[in-house]
């Protein structure tokens with residue numbers, strides 16, 4: 264049964280990727296850039312390895328997982344030879360040592376203490392871990408991340424930590440039906456990204472601005488995103504199986 268539904272969804276994944284690629288290209292051009300300037304991440308939480316590998320076969324070269332355990336459970340079955348993986352979900356400090364060095368970038372660094380833990384474990388492992396700072400751009404109680412007005416200061420502190428490199432910012436925008444207002448929110452992130460870049464801090468390179476999901480990736484690109492994280496628009500609605 265599982266096999267059959269996987270096969271059935273394969274054509275959908277390919278078609279979805281094609282449409283999203285066109286939408287990304289259009290939005291990139293509208294924002295004065297080219298489609299090559301915007302990187303598509305396929306968000307693979309709850310998606311099984313067969314379907315993820317199919318997306319990789321269709322040209323996906325970056326995947327994002329929310330949970331350390333889920334990623335490590337699937338990793339051996341994934342064809343990651345030409346595909347990078349990032350962690351995009353809230354990270355608990357007791358999981359840090361399991362994920363260090365296993366993903367190219369940890370996008371969801373939301374406190375100074377988690378950054379310290381990542382640095383410590385990276386140094387212990389003899390490696391450098393790339394991170395992004397997560398920003399709670401809508402100041403929502405329900406979301407993780409630094410506030411927009413504190414992220415520059417926190418970035419300066421985190422940049423001092425050995426074993427990590429700060430490579431940019433990420434956010435999950437508030438739900439907002441007003442598209443113009445949404446673009447404005449993304450532009451606030453972009454402006455902060457440019458401000459921090461202008462500070463030329465040691466150990467900080469503002470190269471990745473990760474924002475936009477299935478419902479808002481076009482607005483995110485119009486606001487300046489250069490990496491969009493798209494899940495359900497590629498793989499269909501998520502089916503959460505209760506495994507706990």
Ligand SMILES: *Cc1c(COP(=O)(O)O)cnc(C)c1O
Nearest residue numbers: 306351476477478492493494495
């Ligand atoms: C799930 C998730 C996404 C993708 O969400 P979709 O709406 O399915 O595209 C992007 N970013 C983060 C942090 C997520 O948790």
